[in-house]
Amino acid sequence: MSFFPYAVAAWLFVIGLYGIVTSRNFVHLVICLAVLQSSTYVLLLSIGYRVGGTAPVFAGVRVGTPAVDPVVQALMLTDIVVEATVVALLLALALQLHKRANTLDPDKLKALEG
Amino acid sequence: MLFLQFTILSFVAVTATAVVLTRDPAKQAIGISFYGLVMALMFFIFQAPDVALSQIVIGAVALPLMILLALTKIRRHEEEQRERKEKKAA
Amino acid sequence: MKRRGRMIFFLLSAAVFAGVYLWGLKGLPAVGHYRGPYGDVLNQVATYERHVTDIVTAVNFDYRGFDTLGEEFILFMSVVGGTVLLRRQREEEKSEHKDQALSDESPERQAPEPSDATRVLTLGLVGPLVVFGLYIVAHGQLTPGGGFQGGVILATAPLLVYLAGDLKKFKQITSHTLVEVAEAAGAGAYLAIGFAGLILGGAYLRNVAALGKTGMINSGGTIALINLATGLEVAAGFVLLLYAFLEQTLEIRLRGGK
Numbered sequence: 001m002s003f004f005p006y007a008v009a010a011w012l013f014v015i016g017l018y019g020i021v022t023s024r025n026f027v028h029l030v031i032c033l034a035v036l037q038s039s040t041y042v043l044l045l046s047i048g049y050r051v052g053g054t055a056p057v058f059a060g061v062r063v064g065t066p067a068v069d070p071v072v073q074a075l076m077l078t079d080i081v082v083e084a085t086v087v088a089l090l091l092a093l094a095l096q097l098h099k100r101a102n103t104l105d106p107d108k109l110k111a112l113e114g
Numbered sequence: 115m116l117f118l119q120f121t122i123l124s125f126v127a128v129t130a131t132a133v134v135l136t137r138d139p140a141k142q143a144i145g146i147s148f149y150g151l152v153m154a155l156m157f158f159i160f161q162a163p164d165v166a167l168s169q170i171v172i173g174a175v176a177l178p179l180m181i182l183l184a185l186t187k188i189r190r191h192e193e194e195q196r197e198r199k200e201k202k203a204a
Numbered sequence: 205m206k207r208r209g210r211m212i213f214f215l216l217s218a219a220v221f222a223g224v225y226l227w228g229l230k231g232l233p234a235v236g237h238y239r240g241p242y243g244d245v246l247n248q249v250a251t252y253e254r255h256v257t258d259i260v261t262a263v264n265f266d267y268r269g270f271d272t273l274g275e276e277f278i279l280f281m282s283v284v285g286g287t288v289l290l291r292r293q294r295e296e297e298k299s300e301h302k303d304q305a306l307s308d309e310s311p312e313r314q315a316p317e318p319s320d321a322t323r324v325l326t327l328g329l330v331g332p333l334v335v336f337g338l339y340i341v342a343h344g345q346l347t348p349g350g351g352f353q354g355g356v357i358l359a360t361a362p363l364l365v366y367l368a369g370d371l372k373k374f375k376q377i378t379s380h381t382l383v384e385v386a387e388a389a390g391a392g393a394y395l396a397i398g399f400a401g402l403i404l405g406g407a408y409l410r411n412v413a414a415l416g417k418t419g420m421i422n423s424g425g426t427i428a429l430i431n432l433a434t435g436l437e438v439a440a441g442f443v444l445l446l447y448a449f450l451e452q453t454l455e456i457r458l459r460g461g462k
Contacts, residue, residue: 002234002235002236002237003229003234003235004235005235006229006232006235010221010222010225013221014218014221014222017214017217017218018214018218021210021211021213021214022207022210022211022214046235047232047233047238047240048238048240048243049235049236049238050236050237050238051236051237053238055348056243056246056247056258056259056260057257057258057259057260057347057348058247058251058257058258058259059257059258059346059347059419063247063248063251063252064248067243067247067259068238068243069238069240069242069243069244070243070246070247070250070259070260070262070263071240071242071243071246071263071268072243073260073263074260074261074263074264074268074272077260077264077350077352077353078264078272078275078352079275080352081279081352081353081355081356081438082275082278082279082282084356084442085278085279085282085283085286085441085442085445086278086282088282088283088286088445088449089282089283089285089286089289091286091449092285092286092287092289092290092448093289095289095290095293095452096289096292096293099293099296107206107207
């Protein structure tokens, strides 16, 4: 039971990867990549969690109160925002691809042309 | 582990599966927005308010908006292509 | 055939992943029983060492500041890459459709007029939203929030102007050169603060500014400064991206005209 969050993280990774592998549309693929990425959040979150711990914010809370790990939260926080811009870049690439190749299906792309 | 955490994690897993298995990207954009909100709730329950805050804004506004705009553009481009073909045929 | 091969490859990789993951899990603590020392040490000392109350922000912009600098530049590069790609596409299309090009003011360019209620509500919300975003940015080292979260909130303010149907104002706000300058200045300021630490303190990104009184808005030394720089960069970056994407649909209205 106490390993359930780790199982969820693994499931998110595998289902995201499944989506990417079977994708027939680059926009769908990008969204699956975002899901895959969220598996790392669940994993990090469960590693740093402590039962009964408060959030690592000591405004109005005495320093020394048991709290969860701030380091993993810092990792996730920046990554979520950066992820959004990376998704934007990938979508821009997909748009450019659709313009040049007239398809969004990875299977219909023959070879990369210059 | 508490009931609340168990529930939200199961919810995350189910929503993610639904998002991936939806094949239409336009529907997926709505799905990913909902998924973002569920994730934010999970961060909140796991004592990570900082992360929850960034997830709410990104998940609810930035991601779905950019995806929908990209899809509109793609659809328009497809229509144009079709029109051009019809012109050539005629 | 190709798809089947890919599927087999996926199943194989998933099996390998499951094995390695299970093996790795043996070394992890059960969920809820965090045992690593770093988080606990930081929770204990950060408030005394850096005069901040939000430890996550302290980790982001001080203890792990160099790593965040790297993240910032991933953000910077994806924003630049995304906007350049979208702009290039727009220009190519412009030259293709020279004959049908309409000016910005043509009636077909205008969105359907939003109702008065929508306009009043959205425009009325712009002010509070900007204030809220600034609040989240400025209090990053005290309460949950900071440059990353507040920056994105600030970037959604121009969207409200767009929703209110004021396209001209929206374009004026978001296509301003100042947005690009702000984006670069935010990224540059982070680097510069790091060098200030190198010159004055002997190590890159060392916290050399006055720490201030815990709980005050100017506490935390360079944490507060880097926080502001990040807020500026993230806000400007997202405005650039959203504008670049919205511009594509503005084009659609331009030529659609149905």
